Amino acid sequence: MDQIEIQIKEMDALYFDKEYASYHPSNNEILQKDIHEYQHFKNVIACFYNYTNDMKVEIQRIKTHFETLKPEQRKNLQMNYQERIKKLDYCIKKNAHFCFLIVAAYVDMFPEMDLSQVNYVSDLPYFPHVQHGDIAKLRITLKQFYRDWSIQGQAERDQSYKLIIDQLQQYYPDARNKNVKYQVLLPGAGLGRLVFELASRGFAAQGNEFSYFMLLSSHFIINLTQKKEQYQLYPFANNFCNRLSENDQFELVKVPDIAPAEILTENDEMSFVAGEFITVYHQNKYFNFWDSIITCFFIDTANNVLDYIDTIYEILKPKGCWINFGPLEYHFANQFSETSIELSYDDLKHYIKQKGFEIQFEQMQESTYNHSKLDQKYLMYNCIFFMVVKK
Numbered sequence: 001m002d003q004i005e006i007q008i009k010e011m012d013a014l015y016f017d018k019e020y021a022s023y024h025p026s027n028n029e030i031l032q033k034d035i036h037e038y039q040h041f042k043n044v045i046a047c048f049y050n051y052t053n054d055m056k057v058e059i060q061r062i063k064t065h066f067e068t069l070k071p072e073q074r075k076n077l078q079m080n081y082q083e084r085i086k087k088l089d090y091c092i093k094k095n096a097h098f099c100f101l102i103v104a105a106y107v108d109m110f111p112e113m114d115l116s117q118v119n120y121v122s123d124l125p126y127f128p129h130v131q132h133g134d135i136a137k138l139r140i141t142l143k144q145f146y147r148d149w150s151i152q153g154q155a156e157r158d159q160s161y162k163l164i165i166d167q168l169q170q171y172y173p174d175a176r177n178k179n180v181k182y183q184v185l186l187p188g189a190g191l192g193r194l195v196f197e198l199a200s201r202g203f204a205a206q207g208n209e210f211s212y213f214m215l216l217s218s219h220f221i222i223n224l225t226q227k228k229e230q231y232q233l234y235p236f237a238n239n240f241c242n243r244l245s246e247n248d249q250f251e252l253v254k255v256p257d258i259a260p261a262e263i264l265t266e267n268d269e270m271s272f273v274a275g276e277f278i279t280v281y282h283q284n285k286y287f288n289f290w291d292s293i294i295t296c297f298f299i300d301t302a303n304n305v306l307d308y309i310d311t312i313y314e315i316l317k318p319k320g321c322w323i324n325f326g327p328l329e330y331h332f333a334n335q336f337s338e339t340s341i342e343l344s345y346d347d348l349k350h351y352i353k354q355k356g357f358e359i360q361f362e363q364m365q366e367s368t369y370n371h372s373k374l375d376q377k378y379l380m381y382n383c384i385f386f387m388v389v390k391k
Contacts, residue, residue: 044212046127047134048103052096053126091234141213142235143370148193149256159367176202182291187277188298192218199270229254242376297326327381357388
C-alpha cells in the first residue's frame with residue numbers, strides 16, 4: 001500500500017490558527033497549573049500518535065494465528081488472509097492519518113515528542129507511557145464519529161437526538177425568533193453533534209465534556225473542517241468478530257456528513273467547556289441560569305446520580321426543563337475502587353419529584369449506541385426518555 005504523507009509543515013499554518021477556533025482544548029488553567037492533568041493530556045496526545053503501532057499488534061496476532069492453519073485449511077478458505085492483512089494495513093494507515101490530524105495542533109507542546117524527522121504515518125515513533133485503557137478510549141472515539149458525524153449514523157441519531165430536539169422545540173417554540181436566546185446545557189456532549197444541532201436551531205447551546213479524547217475530536221470536526229465528507233476513516237477496523245462478510249470490518253465512513261462551518265452563522269451561539277460536570281457548574285454563577293439541560297446517555301456516568309440531579313436542579317431556572325434520554329448502565333458499578341450508587345428508575349423518579357421537578361413527559365424508547373448495521377452483535381437499550389420542569 002502507498003505511504004500516506006503527514007505533511008506536518010502544511011498543517012502547522014492551519015491548526016495553529018487560534019482565531020479560527022473559538023475554543024482550544026489545551027487552553028485551560030487546570031492543564032497549565034496541574035502537573036497530573038498535564039501528564040494526562042500528554043498521554044492522550046501520545047495515544048493518538050500511537051494508533052498505528054497499537055494496531056500493528058493486531059496485525060501480528062492475525063498473521064501468527066493464521067500461520068497455524070494447515071495447508072489444506074488455507075486452500076479451502078474463500079478468504080485470502082494475506083489480502084485481508086493488506087486491507088487492514090491500509091485502513092489502519094487511513095485511521096492513523098485521521099488521528100494525527102486531530103492532534104496536529106499540539107505537536108510542539110511536548111518537546112520530548114519530537115516529530116521533526118517524521119514524514120509518514122508509519123514512521124511515527126512509539127510513546128511507551130500510554131495506558132492500555134486509553135487505547136480502548138481512542139477506538140471508542142473513532143466509532144463515535146460514525147454515530148455523530150456520518151450518514152450511516154443518522155438512523156441511530158434519530159432514535160435519540162431527533163426526539164430530544166423535537167421535545168425541546170415544542171417546549172420553546174419561539175427559540176429561532178427570540179431576541180435573547182434560550183441557554184441550553186448538554187453535559188457529556190461527546191463529539192458535539194447534538195450541541196451543533198441545537199445551536200443551528202436558535203438555541204445558545206453549550207457542551208460540557210470531561211474526556212480529552214472527545215474534546216480534541218469535537219474541536220477538530222466542528223472547528224477545523226471546511227467541507228462535507230472531508231475525511232475518510234474505518235472505525236470498525238479492529239472489529240474481528242460477528243461479521244457476516246469479510247468486508248464488513250472495512251466499512252468506509254466519510255465525515256462530517258454535514259459541515260458546521262457551512263451551516264452556522266454569526267448569530268448562532270455554540271460553545272464547549274472542559275471539565276467534570278459538577279465541578280464546573282455547581283457554583284453560584286450558574287445557579288438558576290439555564291433554560292434547559294439535556295442529558296443524553298449521561299446520568300449513569302455519575303458515581304452518585306443523585307449528585308447530578310441536585311446540580312441540575314440548582315442550575316436550572318424556575319420553569320426550565322430537563323430532558324433526559326438514556327439507560328441506567330451505571331459506569332462505575334463493577335469498579336470496586338470507585339463509589340457507585342445504583343438506583344432503579346422508580347427510585348430516581350421519586351427523588352426527582354421530591355426535589356421539586358414536575359414530570360411533563362415520560363416514555364421508554366429503544367436505542368442502540370455506536371452500532372454498525374453490518375455488525376451481527378449489538379446492544380439494544382430500553383432508554384428512559386422524559387422531560388421534567390423545575391417548579
